[in-house]
Amino acid sequence: MDYQALYRKYRPQKFGDLVGQDHVSETLSREVEGGTVAHAYLFAGPRGTGKTSTARIIAKALNCTDRRDGGEPCNECASCIGITEGNSLDVIELDAASHNKVEDVREIRANVGTVASVGGSRRVYILDEAHMLSRAASNALLKTLEEPPEHAHFVLATTEPYKLPDTIRSRTQRFDFHPIGSEALIGHLGAIATAEGFSSTPESLSLIARHARGSARDAIGLLEQVAALGSGTVDARGVTRALGLADTEVFTELARVIAERDAPGALSLVTRIASEGSDLRRFVSDSIEFLRGVFLVLYAPNIEEIVDEPGDVLEDWRRAARTLDAGDVFRSIDQLGDALVSLREGREERLVVELTLLRLARPETATDPASLATRLDRIEERVRWLHDQVRPDPANDGRPAEKSQPIAEPPAAPVLRAVPEPVKSAPVEAAPDTPAEVTRQESVKAPEPPAAEPTPIPPPVKPVVSGADVDTIIQKWPAIISQVRDRAGARRHALFQEALPVAVEDGGLTLEVPANLPFHLDQLQADTRLTEVVEAAIVELLGGSLRVRYRSGNGGTPAVRDETPEADSESATVPDKDDLLEVAAEDDDPISIAREVLGAEPTDG
Secondary structure (H helix, E strand, O other): OOOOOHHHHOOOOOHHHOOOOHHHHHHHHHHHHHOOOOOEEEEEOOOOOOHHHHHHHHHHHHHOOOOOHHHOOOOOOHHHHHHHHOOOOOEEEEEOOOOOOHHHHHHHHHHHOOOOOOOOOOEEEEEEOHHHOOHHHHHHHHHHHHOOOOOEEEEEEEOOHHHOOHHHHOOOEEEEOOOOOHHHHHHHHHHHHHHHOOEEOHHHHHHHHHHHOOOHHHHHHHHHHHHHHOOOEEOHHHHHHHHOOOOHHHHHHHHHHHHHOOHHHHHHHHHHHHHOOOOHHHHHHHHHHHHHHHHHHHHOOOHHHOOOOOHHHHHHHHHHHOOOOHHHHHHHHHHHHHHHHHHHOOOOHHHHHHHHHHHHHOHHHOOOHHHHHHHHHHHHHHHHHHHHHOOEOHHHOOOEOOOOOOOOOOOOOOOOOOOOOOOOOOOOOOOOOOHHHHHHHHHHOOOOOOOOOOOOOOOOOOOEOOOOOHHHHHHHHHHHHHHHHHHHOHHHHHHHOOOEEEEEEOOEEEEEEOOOOHHHHHHHHHOHHHHHHHHHHHHHHHOOEOEEEEEEOOOOOOOOOOOOOOOOOHHHOOOOHHHHHHHHHHHOOHHHHHHHHHOOOOOOO
């Protein structure tokens, strides 16, 4: 026998062979076993999910002479073998794309009246791509579809059920075929690879399943292609070569380039991808998918319940989410989406990708609102840092306060500029005699970068706060929150305000984060700058130091949130509404105000 493609060789032959469609196989097998098979079915779902195969299994089960338990066909009798080989007279399979006229439907209606090939058999009509029927053909099929002869059954398969008229859909029993899950598809591919004698790795099968997007036919076809490329070996390298994909490490490197503002690294990344023969358009599309995963990780702690991806992919998303801000993720998705549109318009691929990655690594080169917002955030970050470094001390006659433990300076965004040629200055023979001469020489002197300041000797560490307890911390907590907002920025403030003080012990302050916010807890524990800002605020407000620790809580909301400290002044008390109205009535008489301000007198006219 001539070679047969693997997706045809391993086509499901019974209900138990269907992959990832348990809701369909269990229902149909029970209907066959109980003799309650409907006269018309509508199978809807993406390509490669088993719609046509299920229709053939129904035909086998209805005509099998030795049906097994659970309504399964035997696949050994003459009827089952004939349907499997495609030469049975009891199964009529039509393609609606080429049989979509009224004349074709009339022919079907004429054939429906004829009896089956064998007494007691059932005739099954499989109409593939049913949404391609014209409106006239659909109307011509209505009566036959509603009241077919007892020996006739219809199965309509389509990938676009919304294009079918409501009159067709209401006359059928509908089953929706879902994209096959990654785990089920990986197991199916592994079984086929073992049966064919292929040498495969879990990473390669996971990569095939991911890019098949739930289609068993696409996955099996790709497995066959990679096995032929590798002479029976299926590995990740072969999959990337066959599909023109970039390695998975490339997307982790892309996240690093964006987070660290590494423009040379961005250009090197494009060079690496192009030199490996990867498809740049596919790289941009996969980058958008990768950043979508990072976005989901940032805002959905239960990521496993939202997406159907392998564990190693989810870990890559989490690793990138620890380095990228939400603003960078949104900006990157927008600009990569624009680049994908430009690539589809036929523009120079490498140039478009290089410019896009350069804008992602250097927001100052872009003028879109998202990039401008990112630049403003970085400016505010540096201003807050400078404010912390030179904060005046009222107890020291307004001079800058002596620095406590210095807070690490945020990395400055490098700016693209031309490198100036070195300026050769003539040696100075004598010092200038007058201040005017000094001023003139300084005005013409070439600008030089400021010399690096010597590392300051850290002052003595302040002692631990004595006599501090949770009530003391709660009293000062709104002031600490305010300083975090001013010095650490809105993003860190949004994370930090979910933590609440619960204990002071062993020279440390324990802050509790609700158990339903694991992402916030991970971010707070990993953010050393935020910890330094909080500890500095404690030193300033309490006169001593406390080490800040975070832990997960029970998910409840402690009663201390949003309480007003009792140390506030009496002016913070809100007056009663009636008091306000009485004061307005006594002191704000409009006639008196007019006399006093304008010198006017009321008149009768």
